[in-house]
Amino acid sequence: MSIFDEDKIDCHNHILDPLHFPYAADVAYRPAGQEIGSQVQHAAVMEAYGMRRALIVGPNSGYGEDNRxxxxxxxxxxxxxxxxxxxPNHTPTERLLELKGQGVVGIAFNPSLQGLAYYADAKDLMRRLADLDMLVQVQVHEDQMVELAPVLLDSxxxxxxxxxGRPDPARGLGQAGFQAVLALARSGRATxxxxxxxxxxxxxxxxASALPYVDALIEAYGLDQCVWASDWPFLKASExxxxxxLLRWIEKLLPDVADRRRLFWDTPCRVLGFDPATH
Incomplete structure (x- = not known):
């Protein structure tokens, strides 16, 4: 069986369709050209590569807080x-419940774009997400996780x-931010x-410079706390x-089919709440 035929869940991708859903007027970046990915295009990619399920991430680019x-x-x-x-950080619980009822399983926190100060008043939101059994999804870079990790754990x-965790390869595995990402594995609450x-x-x-960090994450988290994602349609990619x-890269990293099953299917089904028996 080809890796393309194995059951997979893509845990980070975006739908960007400014023709049917115009971009918000105040966004800092407006994806265009090959960065655009409509529902139709996304469905074709999923079918071609054997993706049975997906976690669609609302992008700050293009849409910001417009989730339509x-x-x-x-x-x-x-x-x-x-x-x-x-x-917004002060979104009421009633709105969170509405989103959950429509298939939203978590809220994005993006200090890598907004900075840590932007989320200084988001502790209450994180705690309410915990009460609602919803995920706190975080995108950090460099050493931001050092300051953010205690807040996440307290929530x-x-x-x-x-x-x-977007480490800086020039600073090595010992850099403080990446060590904070690795340490969160011990909480049992992080994927x-x-x-x-x-x-x-x-x-x-x-x-090649990413491989030591991926290896370290797999060692720290285990495949029961790791998921895979394409990041399609590759916003702001430099090449x-x-x-x-990307799938072939994982196939070389994890040649055992059972290991890939855990990464591609078993773990994301459990973390995201998909029925593993549904095809």
């Missing part, structure tokens, strides 16, 4: 997709870490996405990327 495109994709999927929404929420290699690797494909080579 995300919610439309979730509704059209009939349960095949779950979502991560972007919301009681389940934590989903984007893109390997890390093996994704976004292009966001922190130096030298481009095949992302041409495609899903197929």
């Amino acid at each position: 495109c995300l919610l439309a994709a979730l509704a059209a999927s009939r349960g095949a997709f779950k979502g991560i929404a972007v919301v 009681g929420a389940q934590i989903l870490i984007d893109h390997c 890390v996405k093996l994704s976004g290699l292009q966001k922190f690797s130096t030298g481009g494909w095949p992302f 041409r990327l495609d899903v197929g080579p």
Whole structure:
């Protein structure tokens, strides 16, 4: 069986469709050209590569806190997709419950874009997400996790870490931010996405500088706390990327089919609430 035929859940991708869902007027970045990915295009990519389920992440680019495109994709999927929404820090619980009822399983926190100060008043939101059994998804870079980790742990929420924690390869495995990401594995409440290699690797494909960090994450978290994601349609990528080579990269990293099953299917089903028996 080809890796493309194995059951997989893509745990980080975006729907960007400015034709049907125009971008918000105040966003800092407006994806265009090959960065755009409609529901139709996304469905074709999923079918081609054997993705049975997906976690659709509402992007700060294009839409910001406008989740209409995300919610439309979730509704059209009939349960095949779950979502991560972007919301204001003071979003009321009633709105969070509405989003949860529409298939949203967590809220995105993006200090790598917004800075840590932007989330200084978000502790109450994190605690309410914990009460609602919703995920706190975080994208950090460099040493931001040092300051953020105690807040995440204090919230009681389940934590989903984007893109390997985005370490700086020039600073080595011992850098404080990456060590803080590794330490969260001991909490039993954190899951890390093996994704976004292009966001922190130096030298481009095949992302050799990212490999030591991926290896360290797998060792610290185990495959029961790791998931895989493509990051399609590759916003702000500095070079041409495609899903197929990324899957082949994982195939070389994890040659055992049973290991890939845990990464691609078993763990994301448990973490995201998909029915593992549903095809």
